[in-house]
Amino acid sequence: MTELGHNARGRLRAASALAVLSGWLLLPQAALIAHAVQRVFVENAPAAQVSAALWALLATLLLRAALGWAGRRLADQSVERIRMDLRARIARRLLERGPHWVRSQQSGALAERMGTHVDALESYFGGFVPVRAEVVWVPLAILVAAFSVDRVVGMILLLTLPLAPVFMMLVGWGAEAASRRQLQALARMGGHFADRLRGLGLIRLYGRGDSELRGIEEAAEGLRARSLKVLRIAFLSSAVLEFFASLSVAMIALYLGLTYLGMLNLRAAPLSLETGVFCLLLAPEFYAPLRRLATHYHDRAAALAAVDEIATALGPLDDAAAGPIARVAPVEDDALIAARALTVRHHAAAPLVLRDMDLTLRRGQHIALAGPSGGGKSTLLEALAGWLPLEGGEVRRADGLRIGYAPQRPFLFAGSIADNLRLAKPDATEAELRLAAEAAQVGAFADRLPDGLDTRIGERGFGLSGGEARRIALARVFLRDPDVLLLDEPTSFLDADTEAAVLRAIARFAQDRAVVMATHSAAAMAAMAQVWNVGDGRVRAMETRA
Structure with missing residues (x-):
């Protein structure tokens, strides 16, 4: 998979870096919001005195939007380059294999590999790869910030963080296998349908239209069942993450609420509203990169399955085709x-x-x-x-x-x-x-x-x-x-x-x-x-x- 993105590696790294920078800006954004809330609702400061914080907040939001746009543009350019290069590689390899090998394959299946299978890599390189870097560095920055203001909040985040990736990984193995079976079924159905279209006249001549139609219906039904199975696994992966993320945020909210009510005292100093708001704003964002990763985790499974299918065309030539034809x-x-x-x-x-x-x-x-x-x-x-x-x-x-x-x-x-x-x-x-x-x-x-x-x-x-x-x-x-x-x-x-x-x-x-x-x-x-x-x-x- 890394080899496929070699020609676009620079743009992909830049897109990942911009995604990380945008995530890091969540810290000053949350700090500015918490500071404004503290000044207005606790210190009763007039609006003029918090205008500087609001202008800084607006600048932060605009900068995050600009970074997100630039990162998305770089990722899209990378994906387009990878798709074009990969299709060119497949075409060159088909030429190297020669007409003898190509004619022994289903043209519909070859078209699926150059079309749908290559397109399956789009969300992996355009979505999963940038988010993968964001998952590492953004939660780490939020974790450091949480520990710096409240060790209990930091411990809650630290202890609940590993649970989601572990269960996502377990679910992901099933998603990859299901995606591979789905893409194989799609390639077979594409080849079957293309062959029947080319022989439509002969099929009608021999009165085989109804039976061939039933065969296509059965193949489509099998593909539908496999697609729904992939979707069920994808939804399960998202549900696992949402459960642990919601549990963590609820624990932080419960801790802060009990502390404000005086029913829990785990701090040496009183808990200010600014600190509580800051922690509550960061808690959901701590899991946001993981949520985005879960969204694209199915894309990773589909991409891995697609690469296995593409390898059939890109793989080494056999002895008969490897030698010089002329x-x-x-x-x-x-x-x-x-x-x-x-x-x-x-x-x-x-x-x-x-x-x-x-x-x-x-x-x-x-x-x-x-x-x-x-x-x-x-x-x-x-x-x-x-x-x-x-x-x-x-x-x-x-x-x-x-x-x-x-x-x-x-x-x-x-x-x-x-x-x-x-x-x-x-x-x-x-x-x-x-x-x-x-x-x-x-x-x-x-x-x-x-x-x-x-x-x-x-x-x-x-x-x-x-x-x-x-x-x-x-x-x-x-x-x-x-x-x-x-x-x-x-x-x-x-x-x-x-x-x-x-x-x-x-x-x-x-x-x-x-x-x-x-x-x-x-x-x-x-x-x-x-x-x-x-x-x-x-x-x-x-x-x-x-």
């Missing part, structure tokens, strides 16, 4: 990519998809990958692109190599077609966008849309056909201006004329570039200079044309 290293002659003894397995228990494969890709090579579905064509492209961890062997890339990859199911973001193209080159001009779109035959359908390339589409290309989405992905590759094109079924779902136009565009664009295209299309195979068969974990050259 590395920049010298390659022979004019080779762009060289694979040696390449071995790939999708899952630990799955059979090998590629086995001891050697492959050298040079500039100007145009290769079609043929073979049955599931034979390893897409896996080979993903391994060359650096998407998959390797079971064995290595993939070397030339220094400064640019790779353009168009997957079989390209992801298109919600936004305009132009926005999706600019993903490859954010500073692309309108002319560059238009040139790439025309080359990939995107203009053939975009020109018929209401706003052309500025037409907005939904997430995952909603509103476009599969062939149109593939052409946008191909245009994105063209715009990147890569040295190597890795294309997975770029002409599927296209009619014969459009397919021929797309293949001609690929051939023109890739004259001095390397192309590896996975395809089942006879026309696409005929357009490539070489055809390799992928199957049984091996690659075999079937045909080479001049």
Whole structure:
């Protein structure tokens, strides 16, 4: 937890210091109020004679307000910095783990870790951490002041102080465990709900709507029960503190009342009204930091549980993902990519998809990958692109190599077609966008849309056909201006004329570039200079044309 707040440590310490200073000002505030009461009600002094004390009291109140505002602002800035840094760390670690690991996780659960779980740290760093310092130093100052004016009041405060933290700690252990179970349930429900939303069409098609709805209702009911259990524990923690705080204040009030009535005499000197008021004003404030700590103690438990969940994404990489997927290293002659003894397995228990494969890709090579579905064509492209961890062997890339990859199911973001193209080159001009779109035959359908390339589409290309989405992905590759094109079924779902136009565009664009295209299309195979068969974990050259 301390490591997460490292970048904001200075602001957090400053916020804690300001909270302590504001608490220390309670002593002069209570002293000024008690002095004014003594002067007016006991000494019958006119208002003019206590005006100085009242002005000093006003200044103290304004200073405390200013310190509270500054401390709150520093704490909020610290929290925002921590949240941004943590989300950036999670995103970087997900990139390090690679698409293979990410695709094996529930996207909803990952989103919960970057969203709700990170937000769970807000109250810990913004509330619990500053109050934690206040709990140590403010009651200590009040305790010293209480002993200096009345040893009995000081002893009451001293003896009752340890009871509240001990019982809060006992309750807090249960709160932490309950919070962890609640966050785990929230992550599972988020992943479950996100998966069902994505498959909503299929669920309706197979008539599984009612059963899936019941499953979501059961998950929501379980989350509700866990949330209420966390709240019950939080209320119990507050009740324990309030009991001991109220008991202590009542004991002090009883002692002062009996002393004023002459029924109890534990002092060497008479008890003045000023001293009694001063002690009564400080008694509740003695426990105020503990009350605030109790308010945020549940936040600490929730933060600890959230950190455990975030550690799943931030934790050390396993052996399969820790090694280099592909590395920049010298390659022979004019080779762009060289694979040696390449071995790939999708899952630990799955059979090998590629086995001891050697492959050298040079500039100007145009290769079609043929073979049955599931034979390893897409896996080979993903391994060359650096998407998959390797079971064995290595993939070397030339220094400064640019790779353009168009997957079989390209992801298109919600936004305009132009926005999706600019993903490859954010500073692309309108002319560059238009040139790439025309080359990939995107203009053939975009020109018929209401706003052309500025037409907005939904997430995952909603509103476009599969062939149109593939052409946008191909245009994105063209715009990147890569040295190597890795294309997975770029002409599927296209009619014969459009397919021929797309293949001609690929051939023109890739004259001095390397192309590896996975395809089942006879026309696409005929357009490539070489055809390799992928199957049984091996690659075999079937045909080479001049």
